[in-house]
Amino acid sequence: MRRALLSVYDKTGVAAFAEELRRLDFELVASGGTATLLAGEGIPVTPVEELTGFAEMLGHRVVTLHPALHGAVLARRDLPEDMADLARHGIAPIDLVCVNLYPFERTVARLDVSWDEAIEQIDVGGPALLRAAAKNHAHVIPVCRRDDYEPVLAELRAGGDVAAGTRRRLAARAFAVTAAYDSAVTAWLAGDERFPETIVPAFDRALELAYGENPHQRAAYYAERGARTHLLARVEQAHGRPLSYNNLNDLSAARLLARELESPACVIVKHANPCGVGVAQTIEEAYEKALAADPVSAYGGVVVLTHPVSAALGERLAEQFVEVLFAPGYDAVAMEALVQKPATRILNDRERRGFDPTERDLKRVLGGLLVQDRDGEPDPLHEMEIAVGSVSPEQWDDLLFAWTVVRHVTSNAIVIARGGMTLGIGAGQMSRVDAVRIAVEKAREHGHDLTGAVLASDGFFPFADGPALALRAGVTAVIQPGGSRRDAEVEAAVEEAGAAMVLTGRRHFRH
Incomplete structure (x- = not known):
């Protein structure tokens, strides 16, 4: 008769x-609460302590950490030496291991969790058993998820x-579960360390995509474990075709803007x-x-809206071709x-949690990652300086x-x-004056009078040509970081035009 070992926190x-x-025809062996549950349901079960000869100890810290269990799981059935070792110690093999782990991530997500409580939710025996079963998946069936x-x-x-193919898939899943678990523990113990020596993030596949940026590229969307929220x-999704890679990007x-x-x-x-x-004043x-x-x-x-879509706005939106509509x-x-x-993907946003302001920005580069703080904090008003002229409340x-919008435009922006209302946007130009020229031309192309408009630049102006072009078009105030060797020339051009500059x-920069 084959044997199955069950030791689960989530008993659903x-x-x-x-x-x-x-x-x-599996004989059932189970630990602690799992054995109690099965016995209560009238299911014949052998408690693990009958196999190990040890009752659980150290306040449930040691339950399944025993050679009688790990030997039974790790023994290679096709290796006579392994089977002889089991026989010598009176151990019968275990053929299926069903384990899920303490809810560490759920525990540390609570604001009131104590250090000691979090430490006790770090599972040791569960991952050890699961890894043993996954390693020996040729002979043992590892099961770690209800599905x-x-x-x-x-x-x-x-x-x-x-x-064999199913066993391999189950083993991969088991190692992924334990790796993600260790990643969560590592991140929690690292605490506020912004750039730890090693980064071990874990991501779960949230959505399969038809293709990537281009039809010949395969793709999927993964959500990061432990993130406060995600995309x-x-x-x-209330209506429309499946979301694409470009839709999500x-x-x-x-949403970030x-x-x-x-x-x-x-x-x-x-x-x-x-x-x-x-x-x-209104979303319409x-x-x-x-x-x-x-x-x-x-x-x-x-199209992303911050307020619900009214009847009038819905009818107006229906007049346009919209790939994705996102609203609460x-x-x-x-x-x-x-x-x-039929082509519009309608998304209903029920998320009320804010994005994590401490979230790191990760960018893949050749063979590695560039990691930085996300550029999401508002700039302090008291650090802004009116360098030229005066600025009205409007x-x-x-x-x-x-200035808020330009932070979300590809540089030079x-x-x-x-x-x-934005009137003209110049994005992704290698020359800042070209970005200004495009913004002005786009505004004029769509009939916008630039008299009294303002201009934001994500980086300093290396020369006065960019501001001069905008000022001639009617711009009366400029906001930019400053810091150029030619700031004085830029300020002089703005002052000569009777405009203001902050x-x-x-x-x-955004790339």
């Missing part, structure tokens, strides 16, 4: 799994055993750059501003109009709005804005 479904194993119970049982019923946490860019704006706000993104941004007006900023580029874009709720009439657009509002002292 384990009694039914064990009962079915017993029907398939594997039925597939394993199905194979056992059909053929009396579990196929699709508590997000429901643009959605991330739009939208969270920094005073709402109601609307952000429209194409190719990971905002093409239109609006803030207003905010959308109209964002759309009017650059209606051509908005075609097929990702939709009026029923709005949904009726929007679902008539101009301050526009300058801070443009220029944003021209007025009245809570220096923030902080650059915001």
Whole structure:
């Protein structure tokens, strides 16, 4: 008769799994609470202490850490020496190991968790058993997740055993579970250390994608273990085709910008750059501003709204081609109009937790990672200096709005804005004056008068040519980091035009 060892913290479904194993002629061995549960259900079970000769000790710290169990799991059935060792010690092999681990991540996520409580939730025996079973998967079936119970049982019923390919998959899953568990413990113990000697993040596949940036590239979306929230946490897709790689990339860019704006706000993104941004007293007006900023580029874009979609706004959105629509709720009439657009992916945002301001920014480079603090903290107003002229309250509002947006545009980046609306955006240029030229031309292309507008630059102006071009177009205030050797020339050009300039002292490159 084969034997199964069960030792689980999450006992959901384990009694039914064990009962079915017993029907398939498995003798059941279980630890502590698992054995108590099975016995209470009337399922014959042998407590592990009957095999080890030791009761659990040290306040449940030592339960399954014993040669009688690990030898039974690790023995190679096709190696006579291993089987002779088992016989010499009176140990019978174990053929299936079902283990899940203490909920360490859930425990340390609590704000009131104590150090001692967290330490006691670091599982030792569970990972050891699981790794042993996974190592010896040629002879032992490792089971670590509830969603594997039925597939394993199905194979056992059909053929009396579990196929080699399935065993290999189960082993890989087991090692992934223990690796992710160790990663969580490592991150917690490292605490506030921003750049530890070794980074061991863990990610779980959250969504399979049809392809990557291009059709010939395979892709998937993974959510980071231990993150406060993630791109699709508590997000429901109410309508439309499956999300694509590019959809998710643009959605991330739009959400990161939208969270920094005073709402109601609307952000429209194409190719990971905002093409239109609006803030207003109503979400309807905010959308109209964002759309009017650059209606051509908005075609097929990702639209993120900070307020629910009303009936009127839903009907207006239905007039446009929108790839992805993201909002915290939709009026029923709005949904009726929007679902008539089969290509639009409608996402309902139910997440109310904020993004973690301490989250690190990871960028893959050849053979490694570049790791930095995420550029998400607002710049202190008291550190900003009015270097030229005077700034009216209305101009301050526009300058801070443009400064927020430009942080989310690929460098070299220029944003021209007025009245809570972007008028022209110059993105991703190798020359800053070219970024200014594009922003001005885009604004004019869409009929925007730049008189009284403001300009934000993510980096300093190396020459006065960029500001001069914008000032001639009607811009009356500029916000930029400063720090150029030619700051005096730039300031002189702004002063000569009768405009104002604010220096923030902080650059915001984005690549």
